[in-house]
Amino acid sequence: MSLIPRLPNYLLQVQTVESMPGINKTAEDIDGKGSVYQPPRQSHFRQVNPRAGKFAYSTDNTFEQEIYFDKVQIIHQIGAKRDQIFLENLNRYNKQLSKVFPETPERWTSQPVPEPSCRPVKGAMRWTALPIPAKDLLLQVGEEDMPMKTRRLKKQAESLKENVTWELMVLRRMLQEWKMGWALIIEWHHKTIEGLLRSLVDIHDDIRIQAIITCATAALERPRIAISQGDSDKETVKAPSIQDLPEVLQPPLKAALCDKNANVRMAAAVCQYAIQSHNLLAREIMQAALLKGNSVDSWAAAQCLALEGAATYPVIKRILHQLFNKKNEDTEQQSCMLLSHLSGKTTLIHTMLAVELNSHQWKDRTVACRALSQIGGNVSVDMKHKLIQLMLSDWNKKVRQAAAQALGQMSLGKEVHDTIRVKLGQGNFQERVEALSLIRGLKLMTAKLLPSFLNSFSDDFMAVRQAACLAAGALQIHDNMVLECLLNLIQRDPCWKIKAFAIRALGQIGHVSPQLTDLLLWAIHYEESPGVRLEACRSILALKLQGDRVRDTFLDVLLLENQDAVLK
Structure with a gap:
């Protein structure tokens, strides 16, 4: 069978x-x-x-x-x-x-080759x-050929x-990490019930562990029929239950919770949580593993207990320890889903994350901001002020961006917008540069920000004008006033770097006009700075400008240019 x-x-x-x-x-x-x-x-x-x-x-x-x-x-x-x-x-x-x-011509020429009506094909x-x-x-x-x-x-x-539920996603990742931690290789597809029954009562501990985890893996990974939710067409696969395993296997799996070997008991508890049996003995094993177990068992226990709804200090502390010490995308996603599940039951999560906002490690501050943005919930006034402070004055750029995104995700976007507007209009040149960097990073532009943003193109400080060009290119603003400011910088700015950044921004925006074409062709031919000529070449390629004038200008430049980068 x-x-x-x-x-x-x-x-x-x-x-x-x-x-x-x-x-x-x-x-x-x-x-x-x-x-x-x-x-x-x-x-x-x-x-x-x-x-x-x-x-x-x-x-x-x-x-x-x-x-x-x-x-x-x-x-x-x-x-x-x-x-x-x-x-x-x-x-x-x-x-x-x-x-x-x-x-063929497509291989040895960069010019477009017209497609003939009937190209001869050899044998x-x-x-x-x-x-x-x-x-x-x-x-x-094709769909018509497929049965x-x-x-x-x-x-x-x-x-x-x-389309799987987040509970099933958490259980699968938990079991996969636990198996990798103990170097277990499970092949469940060809196992039989008779063979598993023999393995569950085997005298060797490792054989019993293999059989228990085989049952847990089969319960989590076997395909299921998707269930539609309400009136929507989206179907979701729910987490497994104890009915997903044959009844004959359930008594020996429960008996393994009282096994003489501690590793077998831990494997049995993992299996019980994988099939969502809500066994009290399995919960006691997980609580003991959380406090006294090794790193692999304690992390699995914290995930299982959090999934069950245990919003206790040891569970939250272990999840946060994993979040801040295993800095990778999968661990962060897993931890944030569990913390978001528990955030409605306790304020302890926000309190412990607020402590990490003061960490001397910039990576910890970044992770804390990202976690707060994903967890959500009600935040205190002090935490809001701390995030605004990080957004404005932290020395690390990634921390500033993460704090701004956290404020936006936590329905505090008005505070972010008002702070940027004040800094851009009334702050010193450093604050104006920082405000423009936030506008570029957050892709934020409103009618209230636009007047101060336009004034930045004529600012006395070169860093402010450069930040304005970078923000305009990142946001790809097609407003005529913004385009006019960029064109004025190309013609009148005394610094060649600002001209180059303005040309790059116009190439990123992608709005082609006769005036822009004339300025780019003039720049590539007559500008003294090779950096400006190089950016003009790149913008012409980005805008896909074509025609006799463009070809003739490039031919002239090939004869007169002495910079290798521009020639290339």
């Missing part, structure tokens, strides 16, 4: 065992007839029955093995690529063809080697992959 019902091949990658000479393939052929897609065989050496003697043909090429030994037919599709071969089992191979001489090109499997082995056929059952199963697989 199998633990898990047989799955479609695109959901379950079955390991195929290569046939040896003389072995009958009838059974495997019958089993594979219902499959829509069969992965290509591994490139092992195969030959026909050895009774053919010295005349038997042998090969290790997967393409020859399929067409000669497995009798797979080649499909000739209309309009398909000439350098690929399609087989009836949906496998695809790339031909290794000889190089064509002379090369078949010579192979230089046998075909090799394509990288994407699943053939992307209805295949489309339905494929759509169901995509929905199962994408």
Whole structure:
């Protein structure tokens, strides 16, 4: 009796065992007839029955093995690529063809080549080697050629992959990290209930642990039918329950909670939380592991207890310890989901994160700001003032941006906007530069900010004008007043760097006008600074300016230019 019902091949990658000479393939052929897609065989050496003697043909090429030994037919599709071969089992191979001489115009010229109405096509090109499997082995056929059952199963697989509840996502990641921490390799697809029952009462501890975690992995990873939520069309796969495991396996899994070995008991507790059984004995094991266990067990225990709703100090402390010591994206996402789940039950999370806002490590301050932006909830006035202080005066740019984003995510965008408006209009030159940097980072522009923003283009300080150009290019503002300010900088600013930044901003905005074209062509031809000429070339390419004037100007520059960067 199998633990898990047989799955479609695109959901379950079955390991195929290569046939040896003389072995009958009838059974495997019958089993594979219902499959829509069969992965290509591994490139092992195969030959026909050895009774053919010295005349038997042998090969290790997967393409020859399929067409000669497995009798797979080649499909000739209309309009398909000439350098690929399609087989009836949906496998695809790339031909290794000889190089064509002379090369087509697309290879040796940068000018657009007009497509002829009927380009002559020569005969078949010579192979230089046998075909090799394509990288994407699943053939992307059209919807009209794909069977209805295949489309339905494929759509169901995509929905199962994408639309899962956050509880199931947390449980899967928790179990995966716990298995990686203990170097456990679990293959549950071919396990049987009889074999698991024998392993659960085995005398060896590691065998019992393998069997327990196999049950937990099967309960979490097996595909499920998506359930629609309310009137929406979106379907969500919910977390597993104790009914997802066969009843005959449940008593030995519960009995493992009282095993003489501590590691077996921990594995049994992980399994009980994976199937959402809400067992009191499993909760006691997790609480003990949280306080006295090693780093792997305590992290798994904190996740399980937090998922259950235990908003205690040890649980929150362990999650925050993992968040600030394992600075990676997956850990941050996992920790923030758990903290967001617990934030409605206690204010302890915001209090402990507020302490990290004063850390002497800028990375810790950045992580704390990002965590606050994802957790949300009610924040105190002191924390709001602290975030505003970090946004304005922290020495690290990433901390300032993270604090500004946290304020925006916590429904405090008005405070951010008013602070930027005051600093941009009434602050000193350093505060104006910082305000423009925040506008660029947050992609923020309103009618109240626009007058002060326009004044920044004519500021006495070069750093302010440079920050204004960078912000205009990042926001890609198409307002005529902003474009006029940038054009004035190109013509009248005494600093060549500001001219270059203004030209770059206009190239990023992408608004083409005759005046801009004239200024760019003049700059590339007559500007003294090579930096301005280089930015003019880049903006012409970005704006895709074409025509006789552009071509003639470039030809003149090629004869007169002496800077390698501009020539390139």
